Amino acid sequence: MPFTYFWIFLAVILLLLDLWVINSVWRSDNSTGNKAGWTAMVVLLPFLGLAIWSIAGPRGVTKGPSSPEHSKG
Structure with a gap:
């Protein structure tokens, strides 16, 4: 069973990275x-x-x- 959790963990990491990439692409000026x-x-x-x-x-x-509320920097 632990081996299965490893693959699930990798799939979740890949999904999060892909979502980050898609967000970055759509916020670009292309x-x-x-x-x-x-x-x-x-x-x-x-x-x-x-x-x-x-x-x-x-x-x-x-x-x-x-909005200015979202930029707390």
Whole structure:
């Protein structure tokens, strides 16, 4: 049984990383078509899409918090 929990743990970590990547892609300043392409790659090929995005994906986030209450910095 512990071996099964290991794979579940890895799947959860991969899912969280993919969600983080998708959020980062949609907050970037690229075109909507580019964003859709990156999202499709990450959703359809979770591990490979994550690896390719880490090398060639969009850099920088242009949209900050939506209100001053959300930026506690």
